[in-house]
Amino acid sequence: MENGTAPERQWTFLTNHARVLVQIARDPGIRVRDIAAFCLLTERAVQRIITDLEQAGYLSHERRGRTNHYSVIASKHLRHPADAGPTVSELLAALLRQDPRPDHENPASTTPRG
DSSP, X not given: OOTTOOOOOOOOSSOHHHHHHHHHHXXXXXXXXXXXXXXXXXXXXXXXXXXXXXXXXXXXXXXXXXXXXXEEOTTOBOSSGGGOSOBHHHHHHHHTOSOOSOGGGOGGGOOOOO
């Protein structure tokens, strides 16, 4: 600690599990290597997360030739009691939205006034 200031705490809104799930939802045929690159994780960490998600029933995979094809179990409810209610599908719908701005801030959704 220089100058008596506390170091800045590092945190994020999403867990690594959520990030991996989002990448798989975007591209069910994505490679572990590519997920790792997008999420800034190691391939080993991504493999552990995929295993966790499969064991908890949020994800399944099917081998197609030399690659895996993943399926997100969208009807599954979030597991933490504080998050009770929404499904994986509802979470992904919010996270995969293309333009996060509300309609009143989205220039494409405004109509010209005459």
